Amino acid sequence: MILPALAPALSVAVPLAAAFLAVVAPRPRLLVGVTVPAMLAVMALAVLGVRQGGPLVLAVGGWEPPLGIALVADGLSTAFLVATALTIGTVLVVALPQFPIRQNETRAGWAFWPLAFLLWAALNAVFLSGDLFNIYVAIEFVTLATLALVALEGKAKQVEAAMRYAMFALFGSLAYLLGVALLYAAHGTLDIGLLAQLPAQDTASLVAAGLITAGLAAKTALFPFHAWLPPAHAGAPAPASAMLSALVPKASFYVLLRFWFDAMPEAAGAIALQLLGALGATAIVYGSILAVRQNRLKQLVAYSTVAQIGYLFLVFPLAGGSAEPQPWTAGAWTGSVFHAVSHAFAKAAMFLAVGHAVLAAGHDRMSAMDGLTRRMPMTAFALGVSAVTLMGLPPSGGFTAKFLLLTAAFASGQVLWAAIIVLGGVLAAAYLFRPLARAFLPDRGRYGTVPRAQQALPLALAMLSVVLGIVSAAPYDFLQTGRPAAAEEGLE
Amino acid sequence: MTGLDTATLFAWCGAGLIGIGLYGFLANRHMLRRLVAFNVVGSGIFLVFGASGARRADLGPDPVPQALIITGIVVALATTALLVALVIRYADLAGRATLPEDEPGDDGKE
Numbered sequence: 001m002i003l004p005a006l007a008p009a010l011s012v013a014v015p016l017a018a019a020f021l022a023v024v025a026p027r028p029r030l031l032v033g034v035t036v037p038a039m040l041a042v043m044a045l046a047v048l049g050v051r052q053g054g055p056l057v058l059a060v061g062g063w064e065p066p067l068g069i070a071l072v073a074d075g076l077s078t079a080f081l082v083a084t085a086l087t088i089g090t091v092l093v094v095a096l097p098q099f100p101i102r103q104n105e106t107r108a109g110w111a112f113w114p115l116a117f118l119l120w121a122a123l124n125a126v127f128l129s130g131d132l133f134n135i136y137v138a139i140e141f142v143t144l145a146t147l148a149l150v151a152l153e154g155k156a157k158q159v160e161a162a163m164r165y166a167m168f169a170l171f172g173s174l175a176y177l178l179g180v181a182l183l184y185a186a187h188g189t190l191d192i193g194l195l196a197q198l199p200a201q202d203t204a205s206l207v208a209a210g211l212i213t214a215g216l217a218a219k220t221a222l223f224p225f226h227a228w229l230p231p232a233h234a235g236a237p238a239p240a241s242a243m244l245s246a247l248v249p250k251a252s253f254y255v256l257l258r259f260w261f262d263a264m265p266e267a268a269g270a271i272a273l274q275l276l277g278a279l280g281a282t283a284i285v286y287g288s289i290l291a292v293r294q295n296r297l298k299q300l301v302a303y304s305t306v307a308q309i310g311y312l313f314l315v316f317p318l319a320g321g322s323a324e325p326q327p328w329t330a331g332a333w334t335g336s337v338f339h340a341v342s343h344a345f346a347k348a349a350m351f352l353a354v355g356h357a358v359l360a361a362g363h364d365r366m367s368a369m370d371g372l373t374r375r376m377p378m379t380a381f382a383l384g385v386s387a388v389t390l391m392g393l394p395p396s397g398g399f400t401a402k403f404l405l406l407t408a409a410f411a412s413g414q415v416l417w418a419a420i421i422v423l424g425g426v427l428a429a430a431y432l433f434r435p436l437a438r439a440f441l442p443d444r445g446r447y448g449t450v451p452r453a454q455q456a457l458p459l460a461l462a463m464l465s466v467v468l469g470i471v472s473a474a475p476y477d478f479l480q481t482g483r484p485a486a487a488e489e490g491l492e
Numbered sequence: 493m494t495g496l497d498t499a500t501l502f503a504w505c506g507a508g509l510i511g512i513g514l515y516g517f518l519a520n521r522h523m524l525r526r527l528v529a530f531n532v533v534g535s536g537i538f539l540v541f542g543a544s545g546a547r548r549a550d551l552g553p554d555p556v557p558q559a560l561i562i563t564g565i566v567v568a569l570a571t572t573a574l575l576v577a578l579v580i581r582y583a584d585l586a587g588r589a590t591l592p593e594d595e596p597g598d599d600g601k602e
Contacts, residue, residue: 067556133560140567144574151578156585159578163523164591166575170530171517173571177564178510178537184557185544 004049008058008071010042011081011124019117028096028113035117036089043078043085047478050078055482057130065131065191072130072193074482076337079475080127080254083341087246087348088120090461094352094454095239098359108152108237115152119145119243126251132180132190132212132263135255136173139219142251143169149240150232161231168218168228172252175215182208195263196484209267212259213276219252222276222313223283226306230290233305234298238355241298245305246348250340253312260316261333265486273320273491280313281420288427297354297364297435301347304390304431307424308343311405312336314417318408320491328411333487334479335404338472342397345465346389352458353382361447369435371443378455380439385462387432389469392425397468499546502539509536521590523579527572534568 018035022028049056055074059065073081095116099109122141129135147169151162184190186204200209221229233245260268287307294300315336319329354364356379361368372380389398402421409418468475509532516529538561545557583589 133563137563137567140571144570147574147578151581154581156582159582159585160591163575163578163582166578167526167591170571170575174530174533174537177534178540181537181541181544181557184541184560188554 007046015120022113070130172215172218179208179211230302233302242348242351246344268491277317280310283310284424291431328408332408339401346386349462350386369438372439382459389465503543506539
């Protein structure tokens, strides 16, 4: 079968072509109508291909590594590809009426479409790259599309948020690039598969690992590099925020996961792993406390992302430990991926639903939630369902993720991390109940509404994050396709 | 050759440029100056990268870093162009080209 083998190339090429078409022939309805179903078909091909034949490897142009650059789709890549396709697909359909292009064409209405498709292509390129330098180019591509989306509305506040983001992102890419240069100098290859076979205990590799980790942490908005995220994500239009908050930090986290577990599992030291975990734990607590104190809906959701990103980094201490194989490492690794995917669905749903509430109310103060259960029941329900995932209540995907992480924490005797995970759930409830409680208040007939068909889409996305928890066995097995050995035996 | 070969000299120059650029990045608040500093750091990294092409004297120069550097320069150019556009836009809107010091939203209010 040739078709599944082409799936990696198509998942970059199709959105890239759509981005160019959106510039030349700006007809979003047609483009979304063709691209989204086409991409879902490509995703089905990729899933089938990986299930049947294991990881798909495509040497682009017929050049084999180390000279050529391979596109690799294993279980982990494909899981992120599918999550991206479902999230961006829904976001684009929701965005259609919000960025009309025929009547009253605006700069934002025109520019949103090529940027959204570019972001999609760039994210897929990150998830498929099997080479650290290719990842650098792809992640820069993500950053550029993100920057433009943040500044989309072109007001001083948004442009300022974009520049603040740019400062962190620039620092991040330079650190990453220097790390890549040092790795190349030490080993003469940047292919992840080849790096995995080399010993990585020398000084150059360790310095490179530190630079790459710091750079990617800045791009992921890990505490203390989080300050850029809330103004950037809250300032963008809601459909853009949904993509930025749900997917963009996951791209750099994905690279961290690949780097530590696939490329250089031996470089991990106990102190470094505990430090990453401690920063993640601080992000959970600090981000949640700041979220509780927000009075703007979009700011609250954006601070919630700062907190939720923290969980992802708990994988490092939980998967680390001694040199012996550890039974709980696979659980921690899978749990963090589950968290990334279910948070992507829930956060995109939440931003889209909040966007609808804000559209109906005309402002994004907390009182935009008043009477939401009566005016827009589906939007209110979408918010509730995505809140269930963010709090990690059963039966959501967020619960499965936290359950796996908790099991790993207890099995490895790291009770402190378990306590942080539980505390994070309680804090999430604290910041999410405030807007949700207001949805039951009367609104005195002041606000408008949005069409029901539009309200249904965020709800569908929120339900997806719950379905992920209910039928977690199939995605769990799928993730294990081509799982790196270190995800079984532990780092170090 | 007296201890210091060309590749090492280039690598040291690159390291020096990275240091100068970092200083410029931290010491200046004007966004255009920061962008220039970012490009100086970038050039330093490319120089280190290029020097790594000579790490095996018996094999001759390794061309791969050069290909990667050219790609990196294109990326840096695109980033710089976008950021210059953003800075100009910001200067037009806000009447200054420096970011305000306080972190927005950290006090929980707008």
